[in-house]
Amino acid sequence: MTAPQRPRVPRRALDGVLLLDKPLGLSSNDALIRAKRLYLAKKAGHTGTLDPLATGLLPLCFGEATKFSQDLLEADKTYEATMRLGVRTTTGDAEGEALEIRAVDCDEAAVLAALPGYIGEITQVPPMYSALKRDGKPLYEYARAGQTLEREGRQVTIHALELIACALPDVTFRVTCSKGTYVRTLAEDIGEALGCGAHLVALHRTGVGALTLDGSVTLDALSDATEAERDAWLKPVDALLSTFPQVNLSDDDTRRFLHGQRLKLSTLTVTAEAAKAARVRVYSAQGRLLGVAKPGDGVLAPERLVVTAES
Structure with a gap:
């Protein structure tokens, strides 16, 4: 008689960034697997490999944050x-x-x-x-x-x-x-x-782009923490985008942006810095991150959108 199968633990749809202080002797992928299991996360990825010999800052991206992990691969x-x-x-x-x-x-x-x-x-x-x-x-x-x-x-x-x-x-x-x-x-x-x-x-x-070990956590601390304590260590998705200039949109422009439409820069409130930037982070009037866009040729072109229940 075969033993009954254990019920699958449901995975959680989490969006955010974890600043992990990776221990000695563990590969980046193994560290990611352990953190993903502790969070019961549906989707996760890391932002560049640290050798097992190396320790320190390994930003882990969950959910929608994985769309922006490439930016940290390119970072200093x-x-x-x-x-x-x-x-x-x-x-x-x-x-x-x-x-x-x-x-x-x-x-x-x-x-x-x-x-x-x-x-x-x-x-x-x-x-x-x-x-x-x-x-x-x-x-x-x-x-x-x-x-x-x-x-x-x-x-x-x-x-x-x-x-x-x-x-x-x-x-x-x-x-x-x-x-x-x-x-x-x-x-x-x-x-x-x-x-x-x-x-x-x-x-x-000790640093990846604008991110540092401040606010980081070890795998041992995560293992000993409650779910609420673990979630408190997650930083918002836009922690990866803090160096990009910010653009805020009206409710009407937010709807158009989320449908992938280009917006005329002349109709938006955009700083000179943002208008000249390679990429900007875009928010709704309520302060919700909508994604990343490229300004140029007189338009704001959506590049990557953040999908949430509110989208």
């Missing part, structure tokens, strides 16, 4: 990183095997002198242990098979780079960088400039 990121001088590894971080060990002859002054050379637009060669694909296969699969492929350098931008602590052979720094930047590659390159090599031993993300 801020990290606090610790590199260990004198040792190069196969992966560029502490998960790899040692390739070369060299004496560390530099001092803090040499480290401080090296950092400015990596601020601005720089060229990075992506590491073999990365998810970039060649002929449909990620590079790390070739690396695990003992193959090294030629990779073209890519332009990335380091907006800020500052020393936090120097307890040689370990050096901790803070970096704000463009999308596509490999911090372990940055650590390796700085190590080479110092003449001793280096690898990354810790990486903590």
Whole structure:
């Protein structure tokens, strides 16, 4: 006799953003799965991968917020990183095997002198242990098979780079960088400039675009919380759009906008900043987020709409 099946727990239609403080040793996808299960959410996604070695800010999007997750994939990121001088590894971080060990002859002054050379637009060669694909296969699969492929350098931008602590052979720094930047590659390159090599031993993300760890929560705290407490940690969908100028619409324009119609800018109350922006966030007269639009050629064109029970 077969055991009776357990009744399915109904999933909830949640819209919002969770600022998760990801723990060490967990992949971004595993962290997302755990959070989605705790919230019993119907739909969820993350906004860019953090390696298991990395900790810190991992914004998770639920429901309608998933429509805007791409904006965070494109956003600048801020990290606090610790590199260990004198040792190069196969992966560029502490998960790899040692390739070369060299004496560390530099001092803090040499480290401080090296950092400015990596601020601005720089060229990075992506590491073999990365998810970039060649002929449909990620590079790390070739690396695990003992193959090294030629990779073209890519332009990335380091907006800020500052020393936090120097307890040689370990050096901790803070970096704000463009999308596509490999911090372990940055650590390796700085190590080479110092003449001793280096690898990354810790990486903590503190910022994604305008979002920071302020108001973030751990998976352990979520597990111990009530449903109401978990929901209180969810930020509204427009937390992802805070850098976009705002446009408010009348009730009549709201209806037209939600039907995908373009609106003449000359008939709207739009600031000069919003009129020149690449994209704006659009609200009803009652303050409800309607979506994102592109102003241009004299019109406000809907790009992505937020669907709610009120829509």
